[in-house]
Amino acid sequence: MKLLSELAEQLNAQLVGNAACGVSAVATLEHAGQGTISFLANSKYRKFLSHTTASAVLIKADDLPFMAPGVSALVVADPYVAFAQIAQLLDSTPAVADGIHPSATIDASATIGEHCAIGPNAVISAGAELGKGVQVGAGTVVGKAAKIGAGSRLWANVTIYHNVVIGSDCLIHSGAVIGSDGFGFANKAGNWLKIPQTGTVVIGDNCEIGANTTIDRGAIEDTMVGNNVIIDNLCQLAHNVQIGDHTAIAGSTSIAGSTKVGRYCVLGGGVGVNGHIEIADGVQITGMSMVTRSLTEKGVYSSGIPAATNAEWRRNTARLRQVEQLFQRVKQLEQQLQHISHDGQQPSTED
Incomplete structure (x- = not known):
């Protein structure tokens, strides 16, 4: 478990709320509980900020007015980077191996x-x-x-x-x-x-x-x-x-x-x-x-083709197959226009 006062010092963050609050895990705003710390890095999740039950949240200063009552905050420039740093401090991933196994x-x-x-x-x-x-x-x-x-x-x-x-x-x-x-x-x-x-x-x-x-x-x-x-x-x-x-x-x-x-x-x-x-x-x-x-x-x-409805995809694919034919038609029309323009500039030979 880490105290918010410790985390604020390590992150060089502004602490708003209870410095003695302890957190032991990270969580999303929507599903956080007591003893967890969450973060707001994308404004589309701000709707969860006003009623989160996290003990603390990593946020930017602009989001402080939207905080739920009683929830502490660590104000940082980049909440997502701060979240990554705290996640490392609270990491519970076990060791890859312990000691040297006799079967090695x-x-x-x-x-x-x-x-x-x-x-x-x-x-x-x-x-x-x-x-x-x-x-x-x-x-x-x-x-x-x-x-x-x-x-x-x-x-x-x-x-x-x-x-x-x-x-x-x-x-x-x-x-x-x-x-x-x-x-x-x-x-x-x-x-x-x-x-x-x-x-x-x-x-x-x-x-x-x-x-x-x-x-x-x-x-x-x-x-x-x-x-x-x-x-x-x-x-x-x-x-x-x-x-x-x-x-x-x-x-x-x-x-x-x-x-x-x-x-x-x-x-x-x-x-x-x-x-x-x-x-x-x-x-x-x-x-x-x-x-x-x-x-x-x-x-x-970019060159990938985003997904579309099957009807749209079939229609666009059918049109794509006609690109060469359409190109040749446009090319012929351009040649005809050039001839018309050229002929229009020639002096008339009729009396």
Whole structure:
């Protein structure tokens, strides 16, 4: 439990109400109760503010007049960021593992740092290095000569291939596969010849990688993920992809090989990115977009088609099929108009 006076000091917030009030969990405005703290970051939820039963709320100064009687407030510039900070302080997520389980297989040549925890049936391969305080979940495999930075956590059934490098304070969720082979093949007379993928994957510090996401190792050079990159579930990064610092990638996004994504980019859910292109710093791509060329300027890009009623979709699709025919008709009309205009400028030959 945290006192509001403590939280106000940590957040540098203005406290309005009971400084001795204690909170032990976060909650939504609508479903909060005593002992919880909520937040208002979107004005459409202001209707819940006047009758919330939370003990305290994170709000902007402009929302103070709408507060329910008896509810304390922490006034901050950005309630959502403050909520994230408090959620970390009150986090009740259990440790990935406690101690080193007797069923874990740890090669004699592996280096295990102080205060590491390794769960049941985990495998730490020859030459692998775990930094101080690393937590490895049940059934997770850390491959030969892989390096995991201090404080990083790997949940159950994560697979880290050989020579992969993961920075400090990273969080990798269950089912993620880091360092599997890239999709490298050459075609010889109709038969596919595998190209050995001899690069690796290097992931920076303070990154989060979602469940069942896969990041392929480089074909020759390395696949690179910068610092403070967040990647959602079910994403695919192909071989030799490079992701800049502080970029966010939402679920089911796929990035083809050798593409470079800049810093502070945001890729929405289900985005597809072609290979061998570059995306500039600060680019935002909305969900379900398909990126087929380099995006060299910061901005927001879209190509996904929003859902419509079936009747609208069928009508628009039918019209789309006529675009080429309509184009040719317009082209013919333009040519006819040009001829008419040209003929009208000619002197008459009749007496």
